[in-house]
Amino acid sequence: MQSPTAATTTSPRSPSVFLTGVTGFVGGTILASLCKVHSQIRIKALVRRETDAKELQSVYSNLTPIIGDLSSLSLLTSQAAEVDLVVHAGGDNVPAVCAMIDGLASQNSTGSPLPRLISLTGPRSLIDLSLPITGNLREGSRPWSDVADAKAILAVPEDRMHAGADQAIIAHSVAKGVGTMLLSPGQLWGRGKGHIKKESGAGLYYATVKSRGRAFVLGEGTATWSWVSIGDLGDAVVFLIEQATMSGNTRSRHVGVNQDGYYFVRTGDLSMMERAKAITARLSLGDVESVSVQVAKEIHPFGPIMWGCGERTRADKLAELGWKPKEADWQALMEEEGGERA
Numbered sequence: 533m534q535s536p537t538a539a540t541t542t543s544p545r546s547p548s549v550f551l552t553g554v555t556g557f558v559g560g561t562i563l564a565s566l567c568k569v570h571s572q573i574r575i576k577a578l579v580r581r582e583t584d585a586k587e588l589q590s591v592y593s594n595l596t597p598i599i600g601d602l603s604s605l606s607l608l609t610s611q612a613a614e615v616d617l618v619v620h621a622g623g624d625n626v627p628a629v630c631a632m633i634d635g636l637a638s639q640n641s642t643g644s645p646l647p648r649l650i651s652l653t654g655p656r657s658l659i660d661l662s663l664p665i666t667g668n669l670r671e672g673s674r675p676w677s678d679v680a681d682a683k684a685i686l687a688v689p690e691d692r693m694h695a696g697a698d699q700a701i702i703a704h705s706v707a708k709g710v711g712t713m714l715l716s717p718g719q720l721w722g723r724g725k726g727h728i729k730k731e732s733g734a735g736l737y738y739a740t741v742k743s744r745g746r747a748f749v750l751g752e753g754t755a756t757w758s759w760v761s762i763g764d765l766g767d768a769v770v771f772l773i774e775q776a777t778m779s780g781n782t783r784s785r786h787v788g789v790n791q792d793g794y795y796f797v798r799t800g801d802l803s804m805m806e807r808a809k810a811i812t813a814r815l816s817l818g819d820v821e822s823v824s825v826q827v828a829k830e831i832h833p834f835g836p837i838m839w840g841c842g843e844r845t846r847a848d849k850l851a852e853l854g855w856k857p858k859e860a861d862w863q864a865l866m867e868e869e870g871g872e873r874a
């Protein structure tokens with residue numbers, strides 16, 4: 533906890549945190565990033581398997597593993613009640629996140645909610661699947677800003693991917709007086725920095741193209757997702773933890789929470805055709821092929837969504853707080869450490 537003198541300095545203090553998902557791609561990177569910058573930080577993390585717990589403890593000496601599952605709601609509540617901040621990277625799981633909010637609420641003071649929970653989500657909630665999938669950038673579409681479009685982002689139909697969970701988590705946070713930040717990265721490029729799972733979905737398109745012998749897009753392949761490197765995502769989480777736990781005097785600006793707490797994390801935009809051309813050049817393949825929605829579905833049930841849709845985001849909230857991504861070369865990230873990503 534913060535010493536009496538630390539409150540008057542300008543450097544961020546080391547809080548105590550409880551993490552979930554640390555054996556995963558995103559959570560593992562968050563754990564590694566946090567330990568790298570704040571070696572003295574006290575970290576507890578939910579881990580399902582004893583073997584993973586031992587493995588992680590051998591690498592991170594300041595980590596206390598808590599053996600359990602996201603369905604152990606009373607365990608989650610009691611762990612959250614003991615820390616300054618919770619970071620959830622264990623997927624959409626409303627009961628689990630609400631249980632942690634309950635724990636954080638038990639040590640709440642009155643007044644406006646302080647930032648206490650960072651929960652990972654994703655921008656697939658922005659895809660309007662009532663419109664046909666074409667593979668092309670929708671005419672008239674524009675990037676979503678997490679400042680200008682903050683209300684609209686949290687008001688999309690709740691049956692969309694992530695949307696119901698996002699809205700339920702914010703509603704519970706408001707009801708309990710806990711400040712929640714929903715962190716929404718787009719596509720994640722690069723090798724994970726965590727100790728256990730280092731690769732994510734970017735390998736699927738690469739492997740599919742390799743086995744078909746040709747890169748493919750839907751339509752003209754102008755559908756575009758925003759992206760950020762996995763390393764920069766870890767850095768953004770550490771930055772937000774620092775911002776959230778600074779004393780009121782030293783916090784640079786207002787850290788938005790709840791209805792003002794949806795944060796995109798973004799470096800650039802990348803169309804499907806750019807990805808297809810990059811792997812074509814890397815593997816010396818023939819021309820990029822345009823496939824139908826039906827063929828994309830036959831390749832993978834989620835093919836049309838993964839390869840035929842896209843939404844561009846603007847991380848205006850993080851920019852206002854002073855955070856900037858560092859890794860801008862997406863092609864280098866795809867090939868980082870010999871990675872088979874595209």
Ligand SMILES: NC(=O)c1ccc[n+]([C@@H]2O[C@H](COP(=O)([O-])OP(=O)(O)OC[C@H]3O[C@@H](n4cnc5c(N)ncnc54)[C@H](OP(=O)(O)O)[C@@H]3O)[C@@H](O)[C@H]2O)c1
Pocket residue numbers: 552553554555556557558559578579580581600601602603621622623624652653654655716717718719720729732733
């Ligand atoms: N990866 C991406 O490209 C991407 C992009 C945007 C947003 N996100 C968001 O980031 C979050 C994490 O994604 P990820 O890619 O890191 O997923 P992941 O690699 O599959 O990791 C999931 C983590 O959650 C843990 N977990 C899952 N169910 C659990 C349970 N019932 N009890 C305890 N732990 C449980 C897993 O533990 P085990 O190891 O024990 O299974 C693992 O540590 C998700 O909310 C996702 O939507 C990811």
